Amino acid sequence: MARVTAPTRPALDDRPNPWLRSLGLLTVVLVGAWLGLLIVGNVRTPVGPMDTTMTLRPSLTGGTKINVSPLGALHLDSHTAPVRLDVNVDQLDPDRAQALVDHPERLSGLQDEVADDVGRGTLDLAVRSCVAVVSGATALGLAVYRRPRRALAAGGLALTLLAASGVTAYATWNPKSVLEPRFSGLLTSAPSLVGNARSIVTEFDVYQKELARLVTNVTKLYDATSTLPAYAPDPSTIRVLHVSDIHLNPASWKIIASLVEQYDVNVIVDSGDTMDHGTAAENGFLDPVEDLGAPYVWVRGNHDSKVTQRYLEGLKNVHVLDDGRAETIAGLRFAGIGDPQFTPDRSGEQETSQELAGARLATALRDERAAGRPVDVAIAHEPSAARETDGEVPLVLSGHLHHQETEILKYGTRLRIEGSTGGSGLRAIEGEHPDPIETSVLYFDRDTRRLQAWDEIRLGGLGLTTAEVSRHLPDENTPGATPSPGTSP
Numbered sequence: 001m002a003r004v005t006a007p008t009r010p011a012l013d014d015r016p017n018p019w020l021r022s023l024g025l026l027t028v029v030l031v032g033a034w035l036g037l038l039i040v041g042n043v044r045t046p047v048g049p050m051d052t053t054m055t056l057r058p059s060l061t062g063g064t065k066i067n068v069s070p071l072g073a074l075h076l077d078s079h080t081a082p083v084r085l086d087v088n089v090d091q092l093d094p095d096r097a098q099a100l101v102d103h104p105e106r107l108s109g110l111q112d113e114v115a116d117d118v119g120r121g122t123l124d125l126a127v128r129s130c131v132a133v134v135s136g137a138t139a140l141g142l143a144v145y146r147r148p149r150r151a152l153a154a155g156g157l158a159l160t161l162l163a164a165s166g167v168t169a170y171a172t173w174n175p176k177s178v179l180e181p182r183f184s185g186l187l188t189s190a191p192s193l194v195g196n197a198r199s200i201v202t203e204f205d206v207y208q209k210e211l212a213r214l215v216t217n218v219t220k221l222y223d224a225t226s227t228l229p230a231y232a233p234d235p236s237t238i239r240v241l242h243v244s245d246i247h248l249n250p251a252s253w254k255i256i257a258s259l260v261e262q263y264d265v266n267v268i269v270d271s272g273d274t275m276d277h278g279t280a281a282e283n284g285f286l287d288p289v290e291d292l293g294a295p296y297v298w299v300r301g302n303h304d305s306k307v308t309q310r311y312l313e314g315l316k317n318v319h320v321l322d323d324g325r326a327e328t329i330a331g332l333r334f335a336g337i338g339d340p341q342f343t344p345d346r347s348g349e350q351e352t353s354q355e356l357a358g359a360r361l362a363t364a365l366r367d368e369r370a371a372g373r374p375v376d377v378a379i380a381h382e383p384s385a386a387r388e389t390d391g392e393v394p395l396v397l398s399g400h401l402h403h404q405e406t407e408i409l410k411y412g413t414r415l416r417i418e419g420s421t422g423g424s425g426l427r428a429i430e431g432e433h434p435d436p437i438e439t440s441v442l443y444f445d446r447d448t449r450r451l452q453a454w455d456e457i458r459l460g461g462l463g464l465t466t467a468e469v470s471r472h473l474p475d476e477n478t479p480g481a482t483p484s485p486g487t488s489p
Helices: 018-040 092-102 103-144 148-171 175-179 186-194 197-202 204-225 251-262 281-293 306-313 353-370 383-389
Strands: 042-049 050-058 064-068 072-076 085-094 184-186 237-243 265-272 297-299 317-320 326-329 332-337 375-381 395-397 404-408 414-417 437-445 451-459 467-472
Touching: 018 050, 018 103, 042 103, 064 437, 085 148, 103 197, 204 404, 237 251, 251 281, 251 437, 281 306, 306 317, 332 353, 353 375, 353 383, 375 383, 383 395, 383 414
Parallel strands: 064 085, 237 265, 265 297, 297 317, 332 375, 375 395, 395 414
Antiparallel strands: 042 050, 050 085, 064 072, 072 184, 237 437, 326 332, 404 414, 437 451, 451 467
């Protein structure tokens, strides 16, 4: 008779370690929950006049981070829990902002409105986050274990962990954290510009008036950009947009991008002072340069540092010119030199004068001509340096003075000085009569590469809704002749 052998049970040493099994399940839950939050765990909601995106993120310290791109971020120690609330300020809604401008009495109820908006957004975020973490953990559990029961256990554990995090955040909620924020990026200068949070609370009536004025100025700026004329493309013309002295005004990028599109610009020339202090913390302000729609030619101004220059050299679509370096871009040959002075650095004497820097640029222009590569446009930030190139180049561009000028130098070189495309920077929104925003579109003949005409564009300051465009012809052009782009209104 055959002997029936009972199945042997696995030895204890062969059984999976329960601690390892638990650790594996916890890893699946955390990774799945994080993926769920990353993919679907965000809520777009209006907060006052702004459109925002709210998201929960895993964190060791908790708290709240308010991102105001491209200026920086605001950090609040609002709670202690393994989740952080991220609020991204996406844009200012023009209709809701205009409503505040038209009815400033609504500012008195803005606090309650913002609180209600945040409350609704947080509730929607809580519901969406629950769905996101459960779905993410369950889906990853099913993919890893291939057992519905284990997958459901992963989803249930994820929901439990999120609920526990919510209870911990509620228990440690610190409403006074808004009075002690931490600033990063360009917002590190916010306390000195608008006062700290405590002064805003104690003098809220004063703050309301300032807020109304700032909202008015910025909103009307966006209105003004939409009134600029557009032109049909002309293949026989090279169009150069000359900007200068942006001084950290983030609204300048919107204006430049609009002009690039409306005027079919081939290349942008920035003659410096894009920054205010030239610190590494300001570098993120430059990132929109990559997406302006045209090559960006840049020289260093006296408010731009070598740190600024190195950062720009690493961005795509940017051409940094210094020490007389020349490049052919969009059919024109440009050469430029950075400003020898750095105004924020007062630690010692500046070694190189503007005249010496201009002389170095002039030498580089002569070398290019001798090599059979004559330069069409030279660039230097300071007009005193630009004047040293007289007789070596048809046109030299500069800035620094914060107003537009044109001058024919002794030996025939035309000097074009640009105004402030940033309206003298972020300080412009503080004054009662802010500086105008100025820029120019230069038209070059594609065959001769000579200047045919230029349009001076002037936005009447951040607080006004005027946009003016004036056409100018070089003296050598026949009076009354119509340049190829057509006449500006």
